[in-house]
Amino acid sequence: MEERISMVHGSGGAATSELIGSIFAKEFASTTLDKMEDSAVVEGAGKIAMTTDSFVVTPVSYPGGDIGRLCICGTVNDLLMRGAKPKYITCGFILQEGLEVSKLQEVVHSMAECAREAGVEIVAGDTKVVNGNGELYINTAGVGFVPEDREVSAERVCVGDAVIVSGNLGDHHAAILGTRMGIVNEIESDNAPLGEIVESLFAANIDVHTMRDITRGGLATVLKELAKTSNTTIELEEEKLPVTPQVKDFCGLLGLDPLYMGNEGKLVALVPVEEAEAAVAAIRGAKYGQDACIVGFVNDKAPGKLHLRTRIGGLRNLEILQGEGLPRIC
Amino acid sequence: MEERISMVHGSGGAATSELIGSIFAKEFASTTLDKMEDSAVVEGAGKIAMTTDSFVVTPVSYPGGDIGRLCICGTVNDLLMRGAKPKYITCGFILQEGLEVSKLQEVVHSMAECAREAGVEIVAGDTKVVNGNGELYINTAGVGFVPEDREVSAERVCVGDAVIVSGNLGDHHAAILGTRMGIVNEIESDNAPLGEIVESLFAANIDVHTMRDITRGGLATVLKELAKTSNTTIELEEEKLPVTPQVKDFCGLLGLDPLYMGNEGKLVALVPVEEAEAAVAAIRGAKYGQDACIVGFVNDKAPGKLHLRTRIGGLRNLEILQGEGLPRIC
Numbered sequence: 001m002e003e004r005i006s007m008v009h010g011s012g013g014a015a016t017s018e019l020i021g022s023i024f025a026k027e028f029a030s031t032t033l034d035k036m037e038d039s040a041v042v043e044g045a046g047k048i049a050m051t052t053d054s055f056v057v058t059p060v061s062y063p064g065g066d067i068g069r070l071c072i073c074g075t076v077n078d079l080l081m082r083g084a085k086p087k088y089i090t091c092g093f094i095l096q097e098g099l100e101v102s103k104l105q106e107v108v109h110s111m112a113e114c115a116r117e118a119g120v121e122i123v124a125g126d127t128k129v130v131n132g133n134g135e136l137y138i139n140t141a142g143v144g145f146v147p148e149d150r151e152v153s154a155e156r157v158c159v160g161d162a163v164i165v166s167g168n169l170g171d172h173h174a175a176i177l178g179t180r181m182g183i184v185n186e187i188e189s190d191n192a193p194l195g196e197i198v199e200s201l202f203a204a205n206i207d208v209h210t211m212r213d214i215t216r217g218g219l220a221t222v223l224k225e226l227a228k229t230s231n232t233t234i235e236l237e238e239e240k241l242p243v244t245p246q247v248k249d250f251c252g253l254l255g256l257d258p259l260y261m262g263n264e265g266k267l268v269a270l271v272p273v274e275e276a277e278a279a280v281a282a283i284r285g286a287k288y289g290q291d292a293c294i295v296g297f298v299n300d301k302a303p304g305k306l307h308l309r310t311r312i313g314g315l316r317n318l319e320i321l322q323g324e325g326l327p328r329i330c
Numbered sequence: 331m332e333e334r335i336s337m338v339h340g341s342g343g344a345a346t347s348e349l350i351g352s353i354f355a356k357e358f359a360s361t362t363l364d365k366m367e368d369s370a371v372v373e374g375a376g377k378i379a380m381t382t383d384s385f386v387v388t389p390v391s392y393p394g395g396d397i398g399r400l401c402i403c404g405t406v407n408d409l410l411m412r413g414a415k416p417k418y419i420t421c422g423f424i425l426q427e428g429l430e431v432s433k434l435q436e437v438v439h440s441m442a443e444c445a446r447e448a449g450v451e452i453v454a455g456d457t458k459v460v461n462g463n464g465e466l467y468i469n470t471a472g473v474g475f476v477p478e479d480r481e482v483s484a485e486r487v488c489v490g491d492a493v494i495v496s497g498n499l500g501d502h503h504a505a506i507l508g509t510r511m512g513i514v515n516e517i518e519s520d521n522a523p524l525g526e527i528v529e530s531l532f533a534a535n536i537d538v539h540t541m542r543d544i545t546r547g548g549l550a551t552v553l554k555e556l557a558k559t560s561n562t563t564i565e566l567e568e569e570k571l572p573v574t575p576q577v578k579d580f581c582g583l584l585g586l587d588p589l590y591m592g593n594e595g596k597l598v599a600l601v602p603v604e605e606a607e608a609a610v611a612a613i614r615g616a617k618y619g620q621d622a623c624i625v626g627f628v629n630d631k632a633p634g635k636l637h638l639r640t641r642i643g644g645l646r647n648l649e650i651l652q653g654e655g656l657p658r659i660c
Contacts, residue, residue, distance in 0.1 A: 012546025013651025216342025
């Protein structure tokens with residue numbers, strides 16, 4: 001195998017076979033994928049969840065993870081947010097010529113490891129090569145099974161719900177931005193699969209109304225969209241929002257607002273207020289959930305609005321992210 | 331909506347919402363997609379087929395189609411090749427800044443139209459924006475349902491099978507290459523969804539052993555891989571290979587071999603020889619199948635080999651595509 005990707009690796013012929021054999025096959029080994037058919041045939045279920053995401057993060061590796069871990073987490077988490085049990089992943093690689101094969105190898109290894117952690121199987125893949133400067137894009141799509149008794153959707157948000165976040169805000173965004181700026185600090189991306197958190201909620205019999213992973217656009221964008229869809233008012237309490245001191249300092253320095261920063265291993269769950277304490281306890285007992293807390297409540301004061309109760313007692317109206325945020329954060 | 335895509339359209343905030351609302355939502359309108367959840371929850375089945383493909387074809391539009399039609403056909407056809415009934419499609423767009431919004435609109439419209447023709451629903455999507463020069467990549471993943479009584483796989487290929495192609499070879503490849511070279515002729519891409527052909531075969535009770543769509547790498551690459559997997563010998567007859575006079579002329583001019591040229595609306599089916607005539611009749615009666623014919627047979631003379639019986643009676647050994655083929659053909 002050469003040291004760098006060239007256009008010939010996208011031919012569909014001998015060079016593509018070599019690439020698949022020497023890089024993908026050994027990491028993604030599975031009885032389904034090994035058959036190399038045009039599509040994978042797998043066991044199904046009565047209700048399935050489907051999702052897709054493309055990943056274009058730059059840099060490809062950053063403190064706490066890389067695009068390989070990120071693409072599995074992103075897709076698995078999107079399935080989990082509907083109460084699904086993630087099962088199968090497909091992956092499409094778009095490689096720019098000049099990409100170092102060792103970098104690709106590292107990323108593919110990281111995907112395989114994260115897939116094992118998340119309990120999903122990579123069942124189908126595709127590789128294309130385009131002109132460029134050695135960058136790497138990955139698209140993943142996922143299928144999960146939804147147990148018949150689970151009904152998790154934005155439409156179930158209602159007055160009286162508590163708003164719970166599973167941990168600290170802004171870590172992924174700060175890690176990516178810090179790396180790009182060459183800032184040395186202790187901030188690591190939170191990229192993580194959230195299956196244990198979600199299953200702990202259901203195991204504790206919490207009637208989860210809705211869940212979202214807090215990615216591009218941040219908590220404010222996610223909650224503003226939920227307020228609009230459900231025609232309720234979501235009121236956050238500023239002093240309850242969890243942010244690590246490191247990220248707080250980083251934000252202060254650069255004028256960033258953690259409410260609009262992307263995470264890749266955090267969710268927000270809306271549950272009936274009387275089940276909120278039990279829900280927080282369930283999340284805290286799960287991997288990646290130890291900093292979970294209640295950050296707000298749903299009321300009917302101003303339907304469709306997202307409000308922030310500030311530290312000094314004021315009420316600020318929040319909109320979805322305007323402008324650019326951080327390009328190529330995921 | 332602006333005339334060109336910029337990084338802000340990838341923010342996940344207001345500009346992304348505007349892009350989704352004004353371009354994707356109206357073309358892809360569906361009760362599932364409209365809910366804008368993290369993943370789509372849809373009806374499942376006992377056996378499902380899954381596949382993925384990224385599309386990076388250049389130019390984005392060419393005689394007979396565009397990347398929008400291509401990405402639906404490619405994914406639908408991969409599902410069909412396992413005997414599945416294609417149902418759901420996810421799509422991930424990677425847009426380079428500077429892309430003309432009118433071009434995106436045209437492509438998205440073409441996807442929607444082809445999805446309707448193929449009878450599939452687009453249930454989930456994602457958009458990313460990267461730096462660049464206005465190019466456009468699309469990843470599609472698909473899910474289909476496999477009826478319990480269908481067993482279509484490379485492992486079923488056996489001695490005594492006939493090899494049937496559903497139509498003329500090389501059209502897509504010639505159309506893309508001709509467009510790039512500025513050659514004016516009548517050649518159009520064959521990009522088409524093959525559902526009617528596949529269902530006609532099953533409706534005629536043909537015991538289809540295996541099917542492949544003849545894409546990158548061409549018929550020779552597909553059949554060589556099948557010969558290896560099934561440890562049989564596949565023997566093609568050169569004089570039976572269907573190629574239009576226009577493509578034949580084009581190949582003569584440029585020294586191309588239709589056996590290694592990509593198509594996007596053709597399949598090869600291996601069926602028991604005694605059912606071969608009925609299979610050809612079934613395919614010919616279906617949309618996009620009027621030029622179907624038998625092109626070879628499976629024997630046990632040289633396990634793992636693909637042979638071509640030439641017009642003058644010689645026997646040529648064929649390998650999979652070596653070298654580059656045509657970069658960015660799909």
